[in-house]
Amino acid sequence: MDGPAEFQFVNSNSSISDMDDYDISRLLGKPRLNIERQRSFDERSLSELSIGFARGGVDNFETYSPGNRSGLDTPASSMRNSFEPHPIVADAWESLRKSLVYFRGQPVGTIAAVDHQSEEVLNYDQVFVRDFVPSALAFLMNGEPDIVKNFLLKTLHLQGWEKKIDRFKLGEGAMPASFKVLHDPIRKTDTIIADFGESAIGRVAPVDSGFWWIILLRAYTKTTGDLTLAETPECQKGMRLILTLCLSEGFDTFPTLLCADGCCMVDRRMGIYGYPIEIQALFFMALRCALAMLKQDAEGKECIERVAKRLHALSFHMRNYFWLDFQQLNDIYRYKTEEYSHTAVNKFNVIPDSIPDWVFDFMPTRGGYFIGNVSPARMDFRWFALGNCVAILSSLATPEQSMAIMDLIEAKWDELVGEMPLKVCYPAIESHEWRIITGCDPKNTRWSYHNGGSWPGASLLFSCAVVGSNGCLHQNGAATNSATSN
Template identity: 45%
Template sequence: MKPSCRIVYSCRSLSFFCFSPAKCHHTLANTSSSFRLNSDQSSLYPFRILGFRRLIDHTQKACGVPSSCFGQSGVISRSFRLETTNRGVSVIANVSSRVRDFSTSIETRVNENNFERIYVQGGIDVKPLVVERIDRDENIVGDEKSRLEVGVEDVFVENLEKLNLAEVVSPRREGSDIEKEGWRLLQDAVVTYCGNPVGTMAANDPGDKQPLNYDQVFLRDFVPSALAFLLKGEGEIVKNFLLHTLQLQSWEKTVDCYSPGQGLMPASFKVRTVPLDGNKYEEVLDPDFGESAIGRVAPVDSGLWWIILLRAYGKIMGDYSLQERVDVQTGLKMILNLCLSDGFDMFPSLLVTDGSCMIDRRMGIHGHPLEIQALFYSALRCSREMLSSNDGSNNLVRAINNRLSALSFHIREYYWVDMKKINEIYRYKTEEYSTDATNKFNIYPEQIPLWLMDWVPEEGGYLIGNLQPAHMDFSDPKNTPWSYHNGGSWPTLLWQFTLACIKMGRIELAQKAVAVAEKRLQADHWPEYYDTRTGKFIGKQARLFQTWTIAGFLASKMLVENPEMASLLFWEEDYELLEICVCALNKTGRKKCSRGAAKSQILV
């Protein structure tokens, strides 16, 4: 007997054709940035897609969708081509900007003279298609008009059949053995809820008798899996993941009768089966907000990763209706309000407790770890791009811009370490008291280890900061050197390294790293991490068949082969942020800007 669901999103999104999307797996909206429809099929029915425009009027009535939602101007940036003999047909997916019409909440709307209460569970998945004809022959105008007179009913039926059969042809090569194994393992790690995929478990080692919490879906761990699925054109699992974790956001979990701030995303969740009366049972989602974690640490990075993944879904799949939904906008604002709330901190960086990021154990990284600051910066830029423009969000957008400006300067000034900065710190005076102090964080030069002199290159430098600028501690007593979180090698970071290489025009470095991983990962059974300075040994306590190791490799492989896709996942630097100073906007005189004295050097 099939289980019932306590949290239901099982209904797939409505399409503008009013047929089940499950029957049409290869939709035009879910493909890569450039593709060609099968030439044999398109030559048989070269102009039938032109009938879609006439179908819209009929379809909107059957679906009960207001006519004003069709033909609006939210055009995505991809172009689709149909190869024909004499002309090209450009199909542009329209995005409706009327979010309220497709809200996930129950809304009261006016339809002519009647009031209706409607509930759309998944928004609109397949956007209306508008056909834009590009004529390349002066003598085809008359022929085109006659071809458009095809009966609507015939076009509707035949195009649906053809759309179901159409195969998106990609020039991708045949995958290697390691890629095939990786995709098989990734599919085996998929977790379903009420029959729908909602994520991937952290590790799926068949020989592991005590999985602990590695059989759960972690938000941070799912990100590389999500990117691999998106780059392959499979967006359903990512959309389900985003919506289900959004619903878990409002759950209250307590430790010693105390609940964390509203808007916190869980670290992970598990699908559990709960028995009911008789032979019935139901599936429920059980989130972990840190109340079960080692050290009872709330996950700060989960909400930041959720925002970043939400933008990536829209950019890669071209489906911006998800981020425009009312419930998604509300969840986004809740995360931002939690991160931007005033506290006792003096810095624009995000103050977090120990173990609240990828280094999820209490290891002395309390304060302002660099990982959180990088995620915070990315999440703020993503949010600024996705927030709906209305009077209610203007103050939030202003707060985001101000925080981005201060954070950009702070990270570049105080987290950048090169030989010049080390030499400056080496000559620091301590116990300085003034607003013009050079050693603002009272760093003791004796903290600088001897090995750092050889490690920092003569040219260039590093953004470092396991703790914060005030605590330049280069040792970690809870990890042996070059192991686990103290210098261990994590294969999952390969996809982030690949993105950085492509952005900086050094794709050959990414290709070299992917080649090294290709030789090791399959033979070593996809370990969680490696030990030693050069990563020679599999980690002493590393889990095998680690999902984000598999997904990180697959995503990197696809990015290297299609580097143009990487531009959808990062931005160019916004140097105007460094020029904006909030202090100059303050007319009370109570704020004193310290940027002038701080600019010893800025990375540009």
């Protein structure tokens, strides 16, 4: 993946060595995917100013030099003003800067949320790895990479801590879900407290934090042109530790990554246990980023070989078994069960009667998506926004699949977007199913929070996915449906 956040789109018949040929700065100049709906004046203003901001940021990526904060000969403040055609953008930057967290005088991230009306903030006053990524991309586009570099180094330092939960030691490569800075005004000292899952609601360690860290490191490298950070022994070791944790051999027969409920952005037990699409897409994205940054030395060479093999197997598995379109839905509906041997068509022994009724109304004749989960005797047919958008951005989805995902969103706009930001998943679980799966979690009632709630943060990935899927149309050469490619 190339570009500010590793957004790169390659032909499905490209080899891994070809994966650095496309970047978002080239794609932004091309016609955008035509997704239209009736919008109010305020909505049009917001979308237009956002596109203008993104274009301005991307246009300056190539002119950025590591020694110049703004990337231009003008002051950084002047550069920021050039991106602020609307007062809302200025307000957004002001709010973002107010959320900055400092450690020993240096900004190291942004807190998850600022709520002046609530006295009980729980852990929202902490810097979350996954939540900081959109802020980090904004700072990179605005020519302020120092904040991102400080964050990357600080979380890398936290990775080296001994991580114990109830006398049980976590793997070396585990990254924290979040960290908090405590200021002592009397002693004038700063202390960091990291959370690896021992304080989290549900006590679940984050699987996605390590992936986001690798992706952000690659974004920093591509944006600044500064290769020295990623090539330091510390960063190389940090990447290898994360990859070793994820690529370890076990009893699993699938190349996907086994994960627990609550291990990622869709948490608080939402029935995603197994192989959730969000984690698999981030896993694929992080592997590709790592492949571009790992050094060909004695320690890195073996890791590179393992990454390349896993990418090959993972892309084949995901494109074949997680993909659902109208034709595949018909095939599953006609599956035979209890098939034995390697010739079985219904490899996961999915019972056709387990297909929920809503899927038949939801699936358009033109379009498709990666379903939420695939495991023995079970397919989670829910739509998850983050996983599908990241699949496009990382080229986990083929060009044809990328366009099909966008066709689905266009056909089901009212259900997936409506008048609000993108829904994190669809449909929401409710009634008896909600009681069983969530444990009657009042925070995850239907159409709220993780249970079909509207997430503004997902809009960034969706916007980039629109650009990416549109870029697939302009690639040279005919696309192929071969799932064994890439």
